[in-house]
Amino acid sequence: MRPKITIVGAGNVGATTAHWLAERELGDIVLVDIPQTEGMPKGKALDLMQAGPIVGYNTRLIGTTDYEPTANSDIVVITAGVPRKPGMSREDLVNVNANIIRDVISKAVPLSPNAIYIVVTNPLDTMTYLAYKLSGLPRERVIGQAGILDSARMRTFIAMELDVAVENVQAMVLGGHGDEMVPMVRFTTVAGIPISMLLPKEKIDAIVDRTRKGGGEIVSLLKTGSAYYAPGAAVAQMVEAILKDQKLIVPCSVYLQGEYGLHDICFGVPVKLGRKGVEQIIELPLNEEERAMLERSVQLIRNTMAALQPA
């Protein structure tokens, strides 16, 4: 039997994730949205299936406004939620999207108690925390997507600056998915060469700053919402790593129990992704400057968690 991948929220990120996943033939896909969207999820699913004969993929897609077809999913991706507009921070979305996460978890988890949940809704770390707490699932199976996207942005900016292939560039962005995220310059390399040997400090600082504000840059260009091509690709990479049991090391937001000296928070750290979800959390030795940046990122998430109103 083919794996079943449910995507909750058939909007920009959800539909784009479905597109990247359909091409990879990783499993059959169920796109779910709210009843008010009427035929929209069904229309997008059918449209994506009709691309199959042209592109050459054999993925079955179902679009629905009811959760029954999602039952027994292997993976549930949660992209349901409001995106920000210019002038807003991700944190501004906390209460409107918390209500959406509550709704989604209450409907998806009873039908797919064994699935691995990937949270995409912003503010990412707080929504992952809420999903983890409400679901009652082990922390290995509730994972937030942020670090793959943030690292990909940093890799892109470095490749643009040095005029080299993006595949040559390795970067690791840790911490929360907010403007206080922590690009780890010390662990950034181009074909194995530390970035500090290739670029002057001012250029590196500018890349770090642009990476931190990378989501906002797209919001200010699009005006109607936020990024979705790269976010969808990041989710697809996580789904592939899990379903193929790749043991892929990437940064993801996970519930910490003492790692990096942190408790009771979802935070972006390097993890090993495999068929069981998060199979290992990797602790990097941090210097004083990195530790201070991490603390600022923690504080931003704690403030957002404190703004969370009860249901």
Ligand SMILES: NC(=O)C1=CN([C@@H]2O[C@H](COP(=O)(O)OP(=O)(O)OC[C@H]3O[C@@H](n4cnc5c(N)ncnc54)[C@H](O)[C@@H]3O)[C@@H](O)[C@H]2O)C=CC1
């Ligand atoms: N973690 C990350 O790296 C990223 C996160 N995001 C976040 O992803 C979320 C979605 O963004 P977009 O797809 O651009 O927005 P969108 O507005 O295009 O789509 C959101 C969809 O969610 C649906 N929805 C709302 N309430 C729902 C519910 N209770 N159950 C099921 N579906 C529901 C809406 O009907 C809509 O179709 C936003 O919160 C955004 O901030 C976006 C990009 C990157």
Ligand SMILES: O=C([O-])CC(=O)C(=O)O
């Ligand atoms: O910036 C936003 O609101 C959407 C997002 O998380 C990103 O693109 O990194």
